[in-house]
Amino acid sequence: MQGMPPAGQSDAPAHDRRSAEDLLALARRGDGEAFRGLVEPYRRELQVHCYRILGSVQDAEDLLQETLLAAWRGIGGYEERASVRTWLYRIATNRCLNVLRAGARRPHEFASYQPEVPFPEPSHRRAEPSWLEPYPDVLLDQIADHTPGPEARYEVRESVSLAFLAALQQLPPRQRAVLVLRDVLGFRAVEVADILDTTENAVTSALKRARGALARELPGPARESAPLPDSPQERRIMDDFTRAFEAGDVDAIVAMLTNDAWLTMPPLPLEYQGVDAVRHFLATVALSDGRRHVLMPTRANGQPAFGCYIRDPRTPILHAHGVLVLTLTGDRITALTRFLDNSLLPVFGLPRSLRT
Incomplete structure (x- = not known):
């Protein structure tokens, strides 16, 4: 053969x-x-x-x-x-x-990450690192049009959002698989039972528990919808954020946030929630001591994103500084998710360094 x-x-x-x-x-x-x-x-x-x-x-x-x-x-x-x-x-x-x-997860260089600047005490600290990584929209665009079955509850865009993926990672593996197969892909219970070598009753029970847990993790339905991808409203938010972040203007960034906005940095288990906590982190860590960044626009998980580069004042080289994804609600930013792993940049077609 x-x-x-x-x-x-x-x-x-x-x-x-x-x-x-x-x-x-x-x-x-x-x-x-x-x-x-x-x-x-x-x-x-x-x-x-x-x-x-x-x-x-x-x-x-x-x-x-x-x-x-x-x-x-x-x-x-x-x-x-x-x-x-x-x-x-x-x-x-x-x-x-x-x-x-x-x-058997991929070994991660940030398991014992030591920041250059001490981080302030987080609002929350997860028990385990978050292994979540961003997924480039350019790859999502290559999915063939297989319409999900009638059992599906989630649209494709919603089912790859960072909020959905982060909540999904909190489920036990088997519940995670059942929920994806049933509520995302729309397989029937009998098909899922066959895929997992189990019974329909076991599938139904696992799905009920998974839905309950996911509902507690996901944002409430009262939230205003995010702007459509590449819409004028989304482009305006991205442009305003780029100007503020590249200028190191903490006040301008904070003015774009919802009151309960989150800042997270997978895989680190540290989470900062609320305007004051995010402001303090930006002022004392991300944008401290005159640090200046350049943002290269891209898209991840159906959301606006950037490849981040930090300026080196001694050379014309801009060094890679991870991937930043924005979660939007209405015309505000409700989450800043900074992925620290620079090896993700090539997945988005972005270089490891830039020259000014």
Whole structure:
């Protein structure tokens, strides 16, 4: 049997003329290109599925590759009791759950992070680090149009928002998987039971507990909706924030916040809530001692975001300083999420450094 073709190689025009049944028959006979044509339409949505469960775009890519390799090796045993898409989701979901059960998360350089400037006492301190990472919108745009089933409760944009993902990460792994499969993807209870090798009653029970826990974590329905992506209102907020942040104008930034705004820095478990706490952090840490930044606009999780760079007064080089994502409600900012890991910048097509 020949090896599975690497990502990036495709024979799309030929495969477009073949049915899924033809591709499946050829893949079972060891045709790697036919297998690729069979699974390629689901590649990106499977990666997003792994991302929702794991919270890490880098881990999600690893699990996607494991899923496709397992599918390639197991194609001969695929019995067609479910669609190819459902079969792939079964493999991906169980691979993710195995990783979570084993605690085999990606080693993180910030597990013992020591800041250059001492951080003020946080408003809240989580018991564990947050392994959540931002997901580039440019990858979301590549998802094929598979309309979620009638069971789905969440729109795609809502189901990749940082608030939803952060709340999801607080659920036990199996509840997390059940909620994503049922309420995000719209699989029926009987399908989820088959994917997870359990009973419909167990799925229903896990879903009830997951929904209750998620409702306690997510913002209330009274919040005003965020502006539409790339709308004039959103662009104005981004422009105003960029000017204020690059100028080091703490007062102007604070004036854009809701009273209960949050500032968090995954993976650090420190959280600052409220105008006073955020103001103090910006003044004493992020924008202290005349620090000046340059922000490069991008998008993450359906939200406005920036690649952050800090000026070095001794050289014309701007050094990478993480990714910053804004959560908006109406014309205000309700959360600033600063991801400290500079290795995330290339995922957004941004360089590690800039030259002025």
